[in-house]
Amino acid sequence: EFAMSRRYDSRTTTFSPDGRLLQVEYALKATDSAGSATGILASDGVVLAAQKQSSSKLLATPRQSEKIIRLDDHLLCVVAGLNSDANILIQSGRLMAQRHRYRFQEPMPVEMVCSWICDYKQWYTQHGGQRPFGVSMLYAGWDECHGFQLYKADPAGTYGGWRATAIGENRQGAENLLKNEYEETCNVEQALELAVKVMSKTLDTTTPTADKMEFTTVTRGEDGQVRIHQLTEAETEALLARVEIAGAAAGDA
Amino acid sequence: AEFAMSIMEYSGGAVLAMTGRNCVAIASDTRLGSQAQTQSTDFEKCFRITDKLYVGLAGLATDVLTLSAQLDFKHRMYRLRENRDMTPKTFSAMLSNALYAKRFGPYFCEPVVAGLNADGSPFVTCMDLIGAPVDTDDFCVSGTCTENMYALCESLYRPDMEPDDLFETISQCLLSAVDRDALSGWGGVVHVITAEGVTTRRLKGR
Numbered sequence: 001e002f003a004m005s006r007r008y009d010s011r012t013t014t015f016s017p018d019g020r021l022l023q024v025e026y027a028l029k030a031t032d033s034a035g036s037a038t039g040i041l042a043s044d045g046v047v048l049a050a051q052k053q054s055s056s057k058l059l060a061t062p063r064q065s066e067k068i069i070r071l072d073d074h075l076l077c078v079v080a081g082l083n084s085d086a087n088i089l090i091q092s093g094r095l096m097a098q099r100h101r102y103r104f105q106e107p108m109p110v111e112m113v114c115s116w117i118c119d120y121k122q123w124y125t126q127h128g129g130q131r132p133f134g135v136s137m138l139y140a141g142w143d144e145c146h147g148f149q150l151y152k153a154d155p156a157g158t159y160g161g162w163r164a165t166a167i168g169e170n171r172q173g174a175e176n177l178l179k180n181e182y183e184e185t186c187n188v189e190q191a192l193e194l195a196v197k198v199m200s201k202t203l204d205t206t207t208p209t210a211d212k213m214e215f216t217t218v219t220r221g222e223d224g225q226v227r228i229h230q231l232t233e234a235e236t237e238a239l240l241a242r243v244e245i246a247g248a249a250a251g252d253a
Numbered sequence: 254a255e256f257a258m259s260i261m262e263y264s265g266g267a268v269l270a271m272t273g274r275n276c277v278a279i280a281s282d283t284r285l286g287s288q289a290q291t292q293s294t295d296f297e298k299c300f301r302i303t304d305k306l307y308v309g310l311a312g313l314a315t316d317v318l319t320l321s322a323q324l325d326f327k328h329r330m331y332r333l334r335e336n337r338d339m340t341p342k343t344f345s346a347m348l349s350n351a352l353y354a355k356r357f358g359p360y361f362c363e364p365v366v367a368g369l370n371a372d373g374s375p376f377v378t379c380m381d382l383i384g385a386p387v388d389t390d391d392f393c394v395s396g397t398c399t400e401n402m403y404a405l406c407e408s409l410y411r412p413d414m415e416p417d418d419l420f421e422t423i424s425q426c427l428l429s430a431v432d433r434d435a436l437s438g439w440g441g442v443v444h445v446i447t448a449e450g451v452t453t454r455r456l457k458g459r
Contacts, residue, residue: 064336072329094333098326105322 013128024125024132027155031081031136036168036202037067039078039138040182041150042191045219046140048078049195051168051203052214065230068216072097074107074226075141076218080168081155082134089133093117110141114151114159122157132156136167140218142226148218164194170202177201188217196243208243210236260361261312261382263288265436267396268298268309269427270367270377271410273419276447277375279307279367280427282396282458284439285314294439302328303338304451306368307444308348311396312382313361320360324348341368341376345386352384359383363395373448398434405430416452420445424456431458 016022035051050067068078071093079086096116100108117137124132132155139151139159152167153159164182166174177198186194192215199213200206215231231239265286270279285296299309300321308324310317327347331339339347345366352360365379379393380386387393392410394402405426414422424443431438441456 070333072333091334094330098329101329102322102326 013126021125021156024156027081027132027134028136030134031155031167032169032171034080034082034136034168035067036166036170036174036199037078037080037138038164038166038174038178038195038198038202039140039150039152039162040164040178040186040191040195040198041148041162042186042188043184044148045188045191045217046142046148046150047188047191047195048076048138048140048216048218049192049199050078050214051199052212054211065214065216068214068230070228071113071139072101072107072141073228074143074218075110075113075139076216076228078138078140078167080136085133086135086137089117089120089135089137092120107143109143109145110139110149111146111151111161113141114139114153118153118157118159120157121153121155125156138165138167142218142220166198166202168202170204174198174202188219192217192239193243193246196240208240210240215239258288261363262397262436263361264312264314264317265397265434266296266298266311266314266317267394267398267402267427267431267434267437268311268365269392269394269402269406269423269430270309270365270379271392271406271419271423271426272375272377272390272412274413274415275369275373275375276416276419276445277367277369277377278416278419278423278443278445279309279365280423280441280443280456281309281311282427282431282437282439282441283455284431284437286436289435291439297442299442299444300324301444301451302344302368305446306338306341306344306366307446307451308344309365309367309395310362311365312363316360316362320351320362320364323351327351341366341370341378344368345378345380349380349384349386352380352382356383365393365395367393367444367446369446369448397436398430401430401433402426416445416447420452420454424454428456428458 035053037050040047097108124130137153142148150162152165164178200208210233217229219227221227268281279299281298283295285293359382368376377393378388392406427441438458440458443454445452
């Protein structure tokens with residue numbers, strides 16, 4: 001399938017004869033082999049889950065999540081792909097969000113941040129000599145206009161709003177599972193439990209543990225303030241235990 | 254009737270910060286004017302950066318608002334990158350740098366920073382409009398009635414006051430000082446910062 005395409009690889013500005021931008025597709029392939037992550041929209045919040053990867057025991061424990069990253073107080077992104085590319089996008093996203101706050105004295109709407117970063121990514125698919133960003137991203141947050149939202153964006157800069165989706169390794173399997181089991185009326189707790197199932201599937205494990213996956217929720221407190229909470233190790237273990245019990249009970253029934 | 258005055262006195266205002274025992278207080282009046290004409294009586298000049306760090310800005314109102322928005326921007330970016338808040342010392346250095354960056358077209362603002370260090374000890378500092386800092390361990394003042402505020406602080410201040418005592422002292426200093434200044438007053442707001450949190454109280458002026 002790719003035999004002829006080698007001639008059209010070297011410049012992202014060139015379409016192949018069958019109308020494809022091969023560099024962009026290769027970039028997407030790069031993200032598909034990255035650590036998996038999933039996002040699920042609940043009625044009262046958004047749940048994000050990501051694989052915790054550690055290539056070596058000698059690696060120092062990261063102080064913050066390497067995949068689920070804050071862009072502002074009301075807004076997070078999840079990255080799958082080249083971390084160095086992701087850092088550039090994150091930094092410019094954070095800067096844009098603060099510039100918006102400065103100009104308009106209010107938080108930047110979630111979709112606007114997503115769309116701005118996508119425009120930034122798109123530039124690299126239409127100018128010669130530069131490769132696209134090898135990152136797929138999920139954006140999750142809350143704003144006054146549209147409430148809780150979840151977006152997915154690919155290296156080409158295409159984005160869409162999702163109720164539940166996945167990026168990274170085994171995302172097809174994850175997406176199938178979500179298609180079958182996602183319910184729009186779910187709450188954050190139910191979404192968390194579904195996220196455990198999804199991550200267990202993408203990591204291909206029947207015994208999920210807190211050192212392999214992490215969970216973050218976006219909700220609103222009683223005072224209306226957006227609350228971003230990364231589940232502690234203890235909370236994660238409790239969640240995994242709840243899902244195991246539910247699974248065992250269902251198995252027995 | 255119009256009369257010429259310094260641009261630093263156009264809006265009017267007074268800001269005052271004082272250290273206590275493991276606590277710090279920062280206060281401002283709430284008047285906003287266009288020279289002699291009062292425009293607002295609830296224009297606060299103290300801004301929260303974190304629960305342990307406040308900055309008070311006295312001077313031209315538009316610069317007070319712009320500079321506080323800029324400081325908020327800079328601190329939020331720092332916090333996102335570093336995953337921790339700025340220390341008062343670092344914040345002051347950043348503020349000083351931000352003011353000097355406009356050395357030949359400055360913000361008409363003389364800030365006062367009040368916060369708690371990581372070990373709980375109080376921190377106050379103030380600087381001129383182009384960022385020259387003054388680190389002291391007792392109190393800092395800024396605005397259109399600094400002579401009045403200095404006189405009152407020198408008389409009433411004692412080191413190591415507890416939060417309630419600190420509140421009383423700083424309030425008396427502020428209210429009495431602004432009473433003798435036509436361009437400041439119309440009430441006040443006081444924030445007392447301790448390890449447990451911030452207590453904000455409004456003062457009734459005349």
